Amino acid sequence: MINRGSGMAIHRKVTGLVLALAIATGAQAQNVPCGGDFNSFLSGLASEAAQRGIPQNAINATLSGARLDQSVLNRDRAQGVFKQTFLEFSQRSVSGYRMNNGAANMQKFAAVFQRAYSQFGVPPEVITAFWALETDFGAVQGDFNTVNALVTLAYDCRRPNLFRPQVFAAMELVAHGDLDPRNTTGAWAGEIGMVQMLPHDILTKGIDGDGDGHVTLKTSAPDAIMTAANMISSLGWRPGEPWLIEVSAPQNIPWEQSGLHTKLSVQQWAQMGITARNGNMPSSGQASLLAPQGRLGPIFLAFPNYDVYLEWNQSFIYSTTAAYFATRLGGAQRYDQGNPEPGLNDSQMRRLQEILQARGYDVGGIDGILGSGTRDAVQAEQIRLGLPADAWPTAALLNRY
Numbered sequence: 013m014i015n016r017g018s019g020m021a022i023h024r025k026v027t028g029l030v031l032a033l034a035i036a037t038g039a040q041a042q043n044v045p046c047g048g049d050f051n052s053f054l055s056g057l058a059s060e061a062a063q064r065g066i067p068q069n070a071i072n073a074t075l076s077g078a079r080l081d082q083s084v085l086n087r088d089r090a091q092g093v094f095k096q097t098f099l100e101f102s103q104r105s106v107s108g109y110r111m112n113n114g115a116a117n118m119q120k121f122a123a124v125f126q127r128a129y130s131q132f133g134v135p136p137e138v139i140t141a142f143w144a145l146e147t148d149f150g151a152v153q154g155d156f157n158t159v160n161a162l163v164t165l166a167y168d169c170r171r172p173n174l175f176r177p178q179v180f181a182a183m184e185l186v187a188h189g190d191l192d193p194r195n196t197t198g199a200w201a202g203e204i205g206m207v208q209m210l211p212h213d214i215l216t217k218g219i220d221g222d223g224d225g226h227v228t229l230k231t232s233a234p235d236a237i238m239t240a241a242n243m244i245s246s247l248g249w250r251p252g253e254p255w256l257i258e259v260s261a262p263q264n265i266p267w268e269q270s271g272l273h274t275k276l277s278v279q280q281w282a283q284m285g286i287t288a289r290n291g292n293m294p295s296s297g298q299a300s301l302l303a304p305q306g307r308l309g310p311i312f313l314a315f316p317n318y319d320v321y322l323e324w325n326q327s328f329i330y331s332t333t334a335a336y337f338a339t340r341l342g343g344a345q346r347y348d349q350g351n352p353e354p355g356l357n358d359s360q361m362r363r364l365q366e367i368l369q370a371r372g373y374d375v376g377g378i379d380g381i382l383g384s385g386t387r388d389a390v391q392a393e394q395i396r397l398g399l400p401a402d403a404w405p406t407a408a409l410l411n412r413y
Contacts, residue, residue: 218239267394
């Protein structure tokens with residue numbers, strides 16, 4: 013799920029297949045063929061594909077005419093990590109247009125959504141939120157030739173062990189008649205269709221939702237809905253359980269217990285005075301308290317199903333927005349945005365990261381990005397300094413140094 017224009021890094025599903033491969037093979041992952049003469053590289057791909065048993069006609073159709081795409085490399089080098097705040101991104105992403113079209117699509121494809129729910133236990137609003145955020149219901153799917161993108165990234169020696177397997181998966185889709193190597197387009201990192209999935213995921217999780225004998229995620233909403241449900245289920249979705257609820261929290265709670273690293277029972281949170289803003293608190297379950305913009309902004313309880321959102325996309329802001337969006341499509345009211353303290357600008361964030369790194373914290377680099385490492389370090393320093401430990405960096409914290 014590469015997001016065009018939002019500044020997010022490569023979707024976690026891009027890396028899932030190869031992460032397992034790297035763990036299994038260790039140093040062998042460093043020896044994946046890459047670079048050199050491009051025609052020789054293509055010949056090597058063809059030879060390995062034949063050894064894998066991929067039909068020769070599919071190999072030829074996939075690789076004949078394949079070319080390096082410099083624009084793909086440019087996008088790969090330029091991709092950034094999320095810098096928008098939760099309020100900024102969620103208010104831009106959960107628009108009236110998307111709410112209205114989401115409701116309309118859930119009604120239009122109600123029978124398909126019911127089938128997906130019956131088979132996988134994934135609610136319609138969860139699938140629909142991803143469908144909206146990824147491609148605006150199929151309107152913006154990317155215009156990079158998929159084969160060229162995958163071959164280019166497999167040839168490039170930055171991450172060949174990640175993308176080379178996807179080239180072979182694409183060949184298998186060609187053999188199945190589910191990918192046209194000359195005309196199929198998608199995201200710059202090779203993801204395809206309304207819910208932006210890689211060839212390997214389509215091979216292993218794809219479902220023919222409309223009964224035409226093919227999995228066509230670019231043009232078939234039923235295929236996209238059923239495949240997304242299967243993918244979400246495979247990431248660990250727990251049917252019948254919540255994923256995110258907005259809550260109200262007293263200001264005197266122990267904020268050092270907020271964050272994804274702490275999971276307490278619903279009863280424990282309730283004993284602290286935390287209450288649901290929409291309806292009742294769940295009767296049971298473990299949850300984490302999330303304050304994406306600090307204790308004065310929106311507050312949520314995140315349940316085990318929230319972890320699926322982080323599997324879908326590693327960005328905390330994207331994942332929380334997607335989960336919140338799904339609750340809205342399911343009938344929840346708009347969050348109380350509160351009055352959060354102003355955050356730090358880019359230069360201030362970099363300065364804080366320099367300070368935190370000098371104090372021994374792993375902030376993941378001096379990049380001005382409020383990632384998980386920086387959030388954890390901020391919270392630890394807030395605890396040390398006796399400040400409300402909500403992991404939201406402010407000028408008040410920076411001024412303590």
